[in-house]
Amino acid sequence: MIAETVCSAVAAAGLGIAVVTAYRKRFLAATRIAAYSLVPLGLVMTGVVDWLADTAFSPTAWAGFGVLGVSWLLFSTTRAVERRRGGTRKDRKEARAAAQSEAVAPAASAPSLGPGSRQSTRPATAPKAQAGEDFSDIEAILKKHGI
Numbered sequence: 783m784i785a786e787t788v789c790s791a792v793a794a795a796g797l798g799i800a801v802v803t804a805y806r807k808r809f810l811a812a813t814r815i816a817a818y819s820l821v822p823l824g825l826v827m828t829g830v831v832d833w834l835a836d837t838a839f840s841p842t843a844w845a846g847f848g849v850l851g852v853s854w855l856l857f858s859t860t861r862a863v864e865r866r867r868g869g870t871r872k873d874r875k876e877a878r879a880a881a882q883s884e885a886v887a888p889a890a891s892a893p894s895l896g897p898g899s900r901q902s903t904r905p906a907t908a909p910k911a912q913a914g915e916d917f918s919d920i921e922a923i924l925k926k927h928g929i
Contacts, residue, residue, distance in 0.1 A: 785831045789822035796820075 796819020804812035825831050837843040868874060 785835060786826045789826045789831060793819050793823035 796815060800812045800816035800819060803815055868877070
């Protein structure tokens with residue numbers, strides 16, 4: 783009986799706040815407040831509040847809530863692991879197939895992801911270019927880097 787009275791009072795207060803908010807020309811916020819304030823009244827009218835009051839003192843119901851909590855924990859853990867691995871098994875399989883189907887130039891190298899050591903491709907002393915010198919090695923380097 784007390785729970786029904788409290789829920790009804792909360793609904794009435796929420797609807798009053800919604801009216802004041804609508805008076806201030808904030809209709810979207812007023813509608814949202816009215817929706818939230820009608821939830822306790824709806825719960826009282828459907829009998830959920832009585833069911834909750836009866837359930838609050840039942841050890842079997844509390845064990846059921848514990849099982850639901852464990853279930854939720856398992857679901858959230860598996861979702862976190864899926865996100866960390868990069869999706870579901872099907873997603874990883876599709877990504878692997880897409881990676882294998884990409885064509886890569888035979889002379890191209892994979893980009894370095896870390897701060898590795900940089901090796902110079904030039905000799906320590908570079909001779910001066912002759913007028914008829916072949917630039918095929920420079921062209922190969924530029925092609926290798928996609929320039």
